[in-house]
Amino acid sequence: MAQMDSIAGLDPLRPITPQITQLLRARIIKNHLAPGNRISETEIASTYNVSRQPVREAFIKLQEQGLLTVLPQRGTFVSKIAYQAVLDAQFLREAIEADILLILASAPPKGLVANLRQQLETQRALGPNDAETFIQLDETFHRTLAEAAGKGGAWKQIEGLKSQMDRVRFLAMKQFPVDKLIRQHGQMVDALEQQNPTLAQRTLRQHLREVLSDLPIIIKALPDLFDLPDGKMPAPLNTPLPGSRPTSKGKSNDAA
Amino acid sequence: MAQMDSIAGLDPLRPITPQITQLLRARIIKNHLAPGNRISETEIASTYNVSRQPVREAFIKLQEQGLLTVLPQRGTFVSKIAYQAVLDAQFLREAIEADILLILASAPPKGLVANLRQQLETQRALGPNDAETFIQLDETFHRTLAEAAGKGGAWKQIEGLKSQMDRVRFLAMKQFPVDKLIRQHGQMVDALEQQNPTLAQRTLRQHLREVLSDLPIIIKALPDLFDLPDGKMPAPLNTPLPGSRPTSKGKSNDAA
DNA sequence: CTTGCCATACTTGCATACTAGCATGCAAGA
């Protein structure tokens, strides 16, 4: 008798390890597996009717993305969302995308602006409640920018560090200021069209910092999902925005 | 009788996997394992007198860093140095470090400049032939900048993508323009001291692009170490340098 | 009731065994 293949689909013909990895990653990012939860190789293995080996390799990959914490001989735990890691990921992404916009604004590839405006239409057509779809559209929008700048390869590199930010975005989905974000998208496209690098970059940086602005609120609402070094939330140390007079001393952001 | 522990040291008390990973990484980066070479899990396992398992996990990690290419059921190969990957890595690093310098130049932490000047002394004391030591000093210098900007955590993230660049640097070691690089370090420190973000950033970007300028020469000298899409070397698409008039159309770099 | 010890049942790290896909070389046939 053929044994039951698994709980939820999992194609036994394709390699197991990446499938397990993606399944677990999705469950963690969408907070279906709560931070702090303990999971074990054997447990997951029996859940999906596979051996420990592919599960183990999935664990290793997820550990590298900061989604799991492996304590040898003790157990494996779903990582809490590390406040510092979110800040770091945001900083890295902002730095990279800022340069992408600099390239694009100095010489926008033919057809890019039209493409982006079309995406904007799709985004605007969205109801204000459909945050999950917007996240996908947002991702497409930003990836389009990277690819237009010839940095599609580089973009894939940073997808790994989006994990941390994505977890926050899924938590923040309810109070997503979707229309504001779309408006910023529009401003970025305008700046690109006008070949105004400073404005484009400035808008982008503010845009990407939106997720941070809600972070303190989310943390206060769901403190046990997060990992704060000393229970404190040091204000993010952000890159100064271009095109502003130097306002005294790095007074860009204040939270907590 | 105790069997011979291994060929070359390898502490059996500490976890095996990371040791194997580091050993192989070093051998690849220093080009002791030539690109294109075929290696197998069993082969490496018997070399170091361990089982396939830790070797396998090391392979996975190195694959993620782009140093190995695993073809299922066929073999594992030392990746050639992908021209595009080097460009991508350089672009990412430049974008990130540029933002780090922007932060530092807007508000240099107390004592940083003094620290950097001390490092400069050490660098200058080096003979022009000791390129390998310089690489280490250079790394310390740049890491110091990141940590001073409070981005030490972020720095660790990008260490992975240095792998590709490091391979090139080891190849370029002979014709390393050490004194030029040190001079640029000095200019960066000066710019930081003067709190001149534009100059600091501009110098940094030029500094990091040095490795690219030699790349075409190296490729022509050692073509079979590299992987070129169509045998062509498209010129790198660089971020425009700040503080320059827009010179026609992104005429910053021309190679090939 | 508290405290310290110990058996036990976990955990992951490592080793080994098995499966299936692929490359290679040789032999048989045209």
Added chain:
DNA sequence: TCTTGCATGCTAGTATGCAAGTATGGCAAG
């Protein structure tokens, strides 16, 4: 000579077994 099929030995993917360290719960001694 060239082609084709297969045997053989490789590869990595997966499964399972073993070792060693850790947490836990119960029990005994105080």
